[in-house]
Amino acid sequence: MVEQGGGAAGAGCMGCPLRQRGEWCVLNEEETRFLSRHLKKRRYRAGETIFSAGEPSHGIYCVTSGTAAIRKGDAEGNTVLLRLAYPGDTLGYRGLLLGENRRYHAEALGPSKICFVDRAVVKLLLERNPALGQQFLRRIASDMDEAHDHLVRNATLSNRDKFIHLLRALLNRHGRTATDGGRFMELPLSRRDLASMIGARHETLSRIIGRLEEDGIARFSGRTVYVARSHSLLNEIGPSTLLD
Amino acid sequence: MVEQGGGAAGAGCMGCPLRQRGEWCVLNEEETRFLSRHLKKRRYRAGETIFSAGEPSHGIYCVTSGTAAIRKGDAEGNTVLLRLAYPGDTLGYRGLLLGENRRYHAEALGPSKICFVDRAVVKLLLERNPALGQQFLRRIASDMDEAHDHLVRNATLSNRDKFIHLLRALLNRHGRTATDGGRFMELPLSRRDLASMIGARHETLSRIIGRLEEDGIARFSGRTVYVARSHSLLNEIGPSTLLD
DNA sequence: CGGATTAATTGACGATGGTCAAATTTTGAA
DNA sequence: TTCAAAATTTGACCATCGTCAATTAATCCG
Numbered sequence A, B: 001m002v003e004q005g006g007g008a009a010g011a012g013c014m015g016c017p018l019r020q021r022g023e024w025c026v027l028n029e030e031e032t033r034f035l036s037r038h039l040k041k042r043r044y045r046a047g048e049t050i051f052s053a054g055e056p057s058h059g060i061y062c063v064t065s066g067t068a069a070i071r072k073g074d075a076e077g078n079t080v081l082l083r084l085a086y087p088g089d090t091l092g093y094r095g096l097l098l099g100e101n102r103r104y105h106a107e108a109l110g111p112s113k114i115c116f117v118d119r120a121v122v123k124l125l126l127e128r129n130p131a132l133g134q135q136f137l138r139r140i141a142s143d144m145d146e147a148h149d150h151l152v153r154n155a156t157l158s159n160r161d162k163f164i165h166l167l168r169a170l171l172n173r174h175g176r177t178a179t180d181g182g183r184f185m186e187l188p189l190s191r192r193d194l195a196s197m198i199g200a201r202h203e204t205l206s207r208i209i210g211r212l213e214e215d216g217i218a219r220f221s222g223r224t225v226y227v228a229r230s231h232s233l234l235n236e237i238g239p240s241t242l243l244d
Numbered sequence C: 001c002g003g004a005t006t007a008a009t010t011g012a013c014g015a016t017g018g019t020c021a022a023a024t025t026t027t028g029a030a
Numbered sequence D: 001t002t003c004a005a006a007a008t009t010t011g012a013c014c015a016t017c018g019t020c021a022a023t024t025a026a027t028c029c030g
Helices: A029-038 A093-098 A119-128 A130-156 A159-174 A191-197 A202-214 B029-038 B093-098 B119-128 B130-156 B159-174 B191-197 B202-214
Strands: A002-004 A040-044 A049-051 A059-065 A068-073 A079-085 A105-108 A112-118 A175-177 A183-186 A219-221 A224-227 B002-004 B040-044 B049-051 B059-065 B068-073 B079-085 B105-108 B112-118 B175-177 B183-186 B219-221 B224-227
Touching: A029 A112, A029 A119, A059 A093, A059 A119, A068 B130, A079 A191, A079 B130, A093 A130, A093 B130, A112 A119, A119 A130, A130 A159, A130 B068, A130 B079, A130 B093, A130 B130, A159 A175, A159 A183, A159 A191, A159 A202, A159 A224, A191 A202, A202 A219, B029 B112, B029 B119, B059 B093, B059 B119, B079 B191, B093 B130, B112 B119, B119 B130, B130 B159, B159 B175, B159 B183, B159 B191, B159 B202, B159 B224, B191 B202, B202 B219
Parallel strands: none
Antiparallel strands: A002 A040, A040 A112, A049 A105, A059 A112, A068 A079, A068 A105, A175 A183, A183 A224, A219 A224, B002 B040, B040 B112, B049 B105, B059 B112, B068 B079, B068 B105, B175 B183, B183 B224, B219 B224
């Protein structure tokens, strides 16, 4: 299950399509080889846990393919899906930087490949290449922005509008253009998870979906969503960031 | 209005009570003197703007005394009070790190003293003392945690419970213990701002406050709040972080 | 001190959201 | 394929929230 080296089979990180993206893009060839030798790549099945709240942070994870979900729970046992992570995204830097235990739960949403980089390796690379630290700073800062945007929307919009926002963000990642010019996608999430992302109950989300269909804005069938181009009036909410 | 050197008059940062707190605590004597020579300390009156969304980020701000409010607006013109900043807190590192324009609006809530550190000075200190970078990382990471906790609560709790949480957080900062063992405080915020922090209209907040009084949980009079010790049953919500 | 402006409260009422329960569909494992 | 478990949808009903409008404080300047 665990193999050494990331990216394309046998080529290690050198051939990894993500070498150009994410924070690692600042590494030179030698550093990349070093990373390549020391990371552990692993496949996850749908629903499999990557790490859980409460456990110590031994390193960071880097999504190579697939989609991961970051969940966070509160004292009362409620659980919220905070965000999704896609290829090129880095997970778990928070616990690593602060030397704290994990506060989130991360799991693969579908079959995924995710690389693990041990704390010691990260530390070494950070010392060797200060630009990497910069990259992480930028990443965290932009994650902050995302979280704050999310906060503002949650405080401001109705559940319906929050869901439309979410749909738009998901369409950006998972959508395809249909032959008739409309857009469709396979939702990567259950209704429950979608509901938790907008802070509503799943029953409420069901009704919101019903209303969207009545209004001719979108059609839902299981996890398939279709949005007519003319009704890409998801623009009724305004511009969006990639994912929120 | 602008004077050189921070902290106690004439002593610069060396005598600043914040030298032990915040990210600057890792600076040695020489570095602190350098910082002291190059920062600009300024007084702000109540309501005065520290920086606004859209303007370029020339440096960071460090609250020496008083309270600052961080606001963020969305496309529709709604405004949300994201958080409060207290002595020892650093403002504006995001824009500085990302080299982007400010995305927030920061203003003094009451008479405050706030130091400004130019981007170049920060850069120099960061190069000279890598531990400072670590400090910033920790700060950002913990701000992230705060934002995420906030997100979970907003998605999970009723407005009433969100407000109780907010009250608790504010009591931690602004509360005093009364002679009878209860706690009271002077709210630093208007009802409108309080409402925006929990994502509700001010009319709704008025009614929540009314209900809290009916239930004997707290008494409000203008900006003064009193919470009987026996009713510090604000514990009905569970533990809290300092401010959220 | 007084008048004007802004903030806060209150009422009425419709819209939205949550809860409980039941029916239906989907999914997963044998 | 078939059955059981889990997810989703729907209905009924009530609580909460937002909106509009009208009052009633507070506050700010001059």
